[in-house]
Amino acid sequence: MKLCAGWISAPIWDVLELAPSDYPAGLWPWRTCHVHYRGRAHAIDVKGWFIRRYELDDFLLRTSGASVHSGIAVKQVERDEDGFWTIGPLRARHLVGAAGTHCPVARLFAPARPMGPVGVQELELPLPPDAIARTRIGDNGEPELLLHDDLRGYAWNVPKSDWLNVGCGTLDPGEVRTAWAEARAHFERLGHLPAEASAPLDHVKGHSYYLFHPDHLDSAARVDADGKGGVYLAGDSLGLAQPLTAEGILPATLSGRLCAEAILGGDPASYPARLRAHPILDDYRRVFRARRRAG
Ligand SMILES: Cc1cc2nc3c(=O)[nH]c(=O)nc-3n(C[C@H](O)[C@H](O)[C@H](O)COP(=O)(O)OP(=O)(O)OC[C@H]3O[C@@H](n4cnc5c(N)ncnc54)[C@H](O)[C@@H]3O)c2cc1C
Numbered sequence: 001m002k003l004c005a006g007w008i009s010a011p012i013w014d015v016l017e018l019a020p021s022d023y024p025a026g027l028w029p030w031r032t033c034h035v036h037y038r039g040r041a042h043a044i045d046v047k048g049w050f051i052r053r054y055e056l057d058d059f060l061l062r063t064s065g066a067s068v069h070s071g072i073a074v075k076q077v078e079r080d081e082d083g084f085w086t087i088g089p090l091r092a093r094h095l096v097g098a099a100g101t102h103c104p105v106a107r108l109f110a111p112a113r114p115m116g117p118v119g120v121q122e123l124e125l126p127l128p129p130d131a132i133a134r135t136r137i138g139d140n141g142e143p144e145l146l147l148h149d150d151l152r153g154y155a156w157n158v159p160k161s162d163w164l165n166v167g168c169g170t171l172d173p174g175e176v177r178t179a180w181a182e183a184r185a186h187f188e189r190l191g192h193l194p195a196e197a198s199a200p201l202d203h204v205k206g207h208s209y210y211l212f213h214p215d216h217l218d219s220a221a222r223v224d225a226d227g228k229g230g231v232y233l234a235g236d237s238l239g240l241a242q243p244l245t246a247e248g249i250l251p252a253t254l255s256g257r258l259c260a261e262a263i264l265g266g267d268p269a270s271y272p273a274r275l276r277a278h279p280i281l282d283d284y285r286r287v288f289r290a291r292r293r294a295g
Pocket of ligand 1: 002003004005006007008072073074075098099100101102103104120121122167207208209234235236237241246247248249250252
């Protein structure tokens with residue numbers, strides 16, 4: 001089961017070479033974000049979209065053109081004497097690890113992790129649309145955020161017609177359970193959680209993942225001397241989420257694309273350089289530095 005609130009930002013459409021109107025599954029555009037911070041409420045103009053993560057992943061898999069072998073849990077990755085990586089019945093010279101935080105291919109690399117992961121708890125649950133409509137504070141799809149007083153995390157409450165996504169994330173995974181209890185109490189106190197959500201929200205699920213650090217890019221690729229094979233990391237397996245917002249769908253999609261372009265272009269060793277040169281990751285580097293300066 002994949003945890004994700006499903007927020008996507010504008011650059012994703014360029015990475016996917018898709019217009020929002022061409023996306024066939026649930027899409028909730030929004031122009032206002034309702035932010036609570038230190039006891040005050042603000043309505044901020046920001047453009048974004050929400051999707052349901054299962055639907056986006058299913059759409060990407062179906063339209064990628066790849067031959068999909070589903071239902072194989074990769075436990076062991078081996079390499080034969082001809083330089084082919086083997087996973088069960090599959091053999092290839094190029095191996096891309098994209099299995100998230102606990103990716104077995106990343107374990108081969110043991111990539112440098114200069115900072116710990118962030119901790120997250122979340123539930124996306126189906127509810128009657130009228131129950132969601134009664135408790136939401138803005139239009140359908142508009143997120144409600146609670147910024148933690150110390151800015152070490154935030155919680156969200158996102159209505160998606162007949163689904164509600166509620167969760168929170170903290171810089172230190174050890175703080176996430178307390179933060180979740182406070183966030184839930186906050187949304188309940190305001191009357192912004194339908195009564196029907198109460199019992200399911202006792203069962204939020206937890207996860208952790210790594211925000212972008214410039215050093216992570218050093219582990220993006222190990223290419224064979226002949227350039228015809230290698231092993232690569234993309235998305236959360238490399239640790240690319242936006243260093244302030246923790247947005248991870250965009251960098252996962254982008255890195256997958258840049259990796260594929262490097263391999264298909266016959267120059268797999270250029271993958272780390274393509275990552276470093278891309279304006280989105282260049283921006284992440286700037287945000288990372290600004291965050292570090294701000295302490
Ligand atoms: C609670 C929560 C909310 C979030 N909300 C947002 C958000 O709103 N917007 C946003 O942009 N980002 C969000 N993120 C971050 C985002 O979900 C991740 O950064 C993003 O999913 C990374 O994509 P990925 O493809 O690298 O890894 P994943 O999405 O983790 O995908 C890895 C895939 O590999 C599979 N897999 C794992 N291990 C194995 C194995 N051994 N064998 C075979 N398959 C395996 C998994 O089943 C999974 O399908 C959120 C994260 C969490 C935890």
